Amino acid sequence: MSIKYEIQSIKNSKGTGKEQEFVRIFENPPQTDRQLESHIQDNCSITKGDVQSTLMTLRDSMINELSHGNRFHIPEIGYFSLAVNLDMPDDKPMEKVRGDYIRVRNIKFRPDAELLNEVKRNVRFERAKFSSKSSQYTEEELLAKIKEYLTANNCITRRDLQQNFGLRQSAALKCLKHFTEIGILKKEGARNSPVYFLNK
Structure with missing residues (x-):
C-alpha cells in the first residue's frame, strides 16, 4: 500500500526570505x-x-x-x-x-x-488527494463565507468551519474566537460544544 504524502512549505525559512518546501507523510496508526x-x-x-x-x-x-x-x-x-x-x-x-x-x-x-x-526497496509514495493544512483566507473572505453559510443555516460550529471551509481545528477555533470578540458572532450553548450566531 502506498504512503500518502503532501508538500508543505515554510515561509522565510531561517530568515532568508525564501520559501522552503518539505514533504509531510500521513502515518497510519x-x-x-x-x-x-x-x-x-x-x-x-x-x-x-x-x-x-x-x-x-x-x-x-x-x-x-x-x-x-x-x-x-x-x-x-x-x-x-x-x-x-x-x-x-x-x-x-x-x-x-x-x-x-x-x-x-x-x-x-x-x-x-x-x-x-x-x-x-519496498516503500511506495502517492500524493494525497487531501491536505492537513488550513485553507488560506483573508479576514474579509472568511467573514463573507460565514455570513453566506448562516443565511442557509441557523448557526455555525467549529466542525462546520473545518468541514466546509477546509480549516484545521486550531484555525477554526481562533476564527470563531476572533469574530466573537469583535462582536460579529455571539456564542451560545454548552461550553464543550458551543454554537455561534450572527450578532444582530
Whole structure:
C-alpha cells in the first residue's frame, strides 16, 4: 500500500526570505500488540505467549544495557543508544558540572544498513488527494463565507468551519474566537460544544 504524502512549505525559512518546501507523510496508526503477536505466530513456530515473553525479556535487556551507557543492538534491525542533555544553572561554571545535571533526553535509533535498504526497496509514495493544512483566507473572505453559510443555516460550529471551509481545528477555533470578540458572532450553548450566531 502506498504512503500518502503532501508538500508543505515554510515561509522565510531561517530568515532568508525564501520559501522552503518539505514533504509531510500521513502515518497510519501502529499495529497493536495483538496484531504483532499474531503476525509472528502465523509466520513461525512460536506461540503468542512465547512472543510476549520474548518481547518483555528484550525490553528488560535493553533497559539494562542503556542504563549502563551501552549501545543496544538487535541483529538485523539496528542500534539503540542514549541522547542526553546538560540541564545546569546558567551561572554554574563548566568545571562544576555534576552527574545529576545530565538528563536522558531520548533514545536514538540507527537502523542496520540492510534493514534500511529493504524498506527503501519496498516503500511506495502517492500524493494525497487531501491536505492537513488550513485553507488560506483573508479576514474579509472568511467573514463573507460565514455570513453566506448562516443565511442557509441557523448557526455555525467549529466542525462546520473545518468541514466546509477546509480549516484545521486550531484555525477554526481562533476564527470563531476572533469574530466573537469583535462582536460579529455571539456564542451560545454548552461550553464543550458551543454554537455561534450572527450578532444582530
